Amino acid sequence: MKHYLASFAVGLLLFGAAQPTSAAVLERGPYLQTPTSASMVLKWRTDTPTDSVVNFGDAPTNLTSTVSTPTLTTEHEITVTGLAPDTRYYYSVGSSAETLSGGNSGQFFTTAPVPGTTKPTRVWIIGDSGTANASAAAVRDAYKTSTGSTVTDLWLMLGDNAYPDGIDSQYQAAVFDIYPDLLRKIPLWPTLGNHDGHTADSATQAGPYYDIFTLPTNGEAGGLPSGTEAYFSFDYGNIHFVNLESYETDRSPGGAMMTWLANDLAANDKEWVIAFWHHPPYTKGSHNSDTEGRLIDMRQNALPILESHGVDLVLSGHSHSYERSHLIDGHYGHSSTLTGAMVLDNGGGRETGAGAYDKPVGGTNAGAVYAVAGSSGKVSGGSLDHPAMFASISSLGSMILEVNGNRLDAQFIDESGNVDDNFTIIKGDDTTPPIINKTEADDASSVTVTYSEKVDVTSAQNIANYAIDNGVTISAATLAADERTVTLDTSALTEGVEHTLTVNNVDDIAGNTIAANSQSQFTFVVIQTKDFQDGVAPTTAYAGTRDAY
Structure with a gap:
């Protein structure tokens, strides 16, 4: 009888102390969901049911706040509330018996900023x-x-x-x-x-x-x-x-x-x-x-x-x-x-x-x-x-x-x-004036000017707003459909001569005016097509005997 009672007593002790009988294994997570300026949802999975505990604080070694739920589960979900906006918190997850993950510099979450505020x-x-x-x-x-x-x-x-x-x-x-x-x-x-x-x-x-x-x-x-x-x-x-x-x-x-x-x-x-x-x-x-x-x-x-x-x-x-x-x-x-x-x-x-x-x-x-x-x-x-x-x-x-x-x-x-x-x-309101992105001589009598943004058609097509050195005159200015590109009709350009284009009084569509005496350099180069390899192709489909320079 004594033996029976002792065995019964030991059985009660083991039953009461063995929940769970071995340490839980973290199978998934933790991961972060639904951030707000005052809360964060934390989720993770374990192989055996345990209660759920999150410890958090302002440093990995200072996890002084705790949120927990006693329900035994393998699918853990804790919503941490009462947090400060736009604030980093370090955290750990686990159970009342053990910590499964966290307490280090790589495990943290940051709450959202106050809605409507500006934050990078x-x-x-x-x-x-x-x-x-x-x-x-x-x-x-x-x-x-x-x-x-x-x-x-x-x-x-x-x-x-x-x-x-x-x-x-x-x-x-x-x-x-x-x-x-x-x-x-x-x-x-x-x-x-x-x-x-x-x-x-x-x-x-x-x-x-x-x-x-x-x-x-x-x-x-x-x-x-x-x-x-x-x-x-x-x-x-x-x-x-x-x-x-x-x-x-x-x-x-x-x-x-x-x-x-x-x-x-x-x-x-x-x-x-x-x-x-x-x-x-x-x-x-x-x-x-x-x-x-x-x-x-x-x-x-x-x-x-x-x-x-x-x-x-x-x-x-x-x-x-x-x-x-x-x-x-x-x-x-x-x-x-x-x-x-x-x-x-x-x-x-x-x-x-x-x-x-x-x-x-x-x-x-x-x-x-x-x-x-x-x-x-x-x-x-x-x-x-x-x-x-x-x-x-x-x-x-x-x-x-x-x-x-x-x-x-x-x-x-x-x-x-x-x-x-x-x-x-x-x-927002555009307060930035346009600049010249690129200037190119398309042929011996036209120059293309590309602006950084859309420009006003009246000012962009006013030839008085443009000047080219070395005696080159401008007879027309035409704004393209993209509202950024202007083609200037010019007198004859000389191959190999570098020119400077000067632009004044051109406005963007918001009314900002280009900086006074904005300048861009360009050189007219004749593009030539040349034969090489004696113009002989190894097959009729081969196009490599000609190139453009």
């Missing part, structure tokens, strides 16, 4: 990244090398986050195993792609995508409540982000999503509007926006609402390429219907070229840039010749977006870290 903001953007392979890793590593120690504030994932079907194990391989260190310190905002949608249901917000991500439904991070995680908006400083669901949610003009979109944008008072979803309104990559229904729906139904409320940048994936438009407005039809009037600025938006894109603050239908960034996991070709696009590139890569006050700068960096495209949008 860096955003990393990847699309169709869910390949879980060396290509995705190369894009990741190129970004990490490029950004260096610069803090990334937000991270957008443009859909097809986990191939081929968006099941949990594919998310583990394509997201959590590829980006573990980034997930611990950069809040991630995803959107649903068609491959993610194979196992997700937006109507019920069920499936791996909706289980893995915690997204706002009631305006928790700013914007108008949507009532669903499928589409929503959020604010970060002076930026209003809009996330739409282009795969299986009703895309009709009178549907719930488009109705919400119009109401959300009508209530917005932030300076910048950036929208993102999976299916691009314009593309000629591995998909065709002229023939595919979801792409047509988003172009015809979402774009008029967005543009009427001053959207600045629209980001999508789906086509496995990088494509980026001019500053455009009002193009809702087939690609063949694009007109010059819809292209508000046909330059590249580059300050080193034709100049940044200029937009007024709060302007409606003032133009937007559309980017397809769907090559973060693979490239799949296509004709890449949509007429709305300034750049069309078949390379692996990702986008970096930086917003600071009234300035937005964007880059596409390839898997080797090269900057293959860039553009700038500047909002």
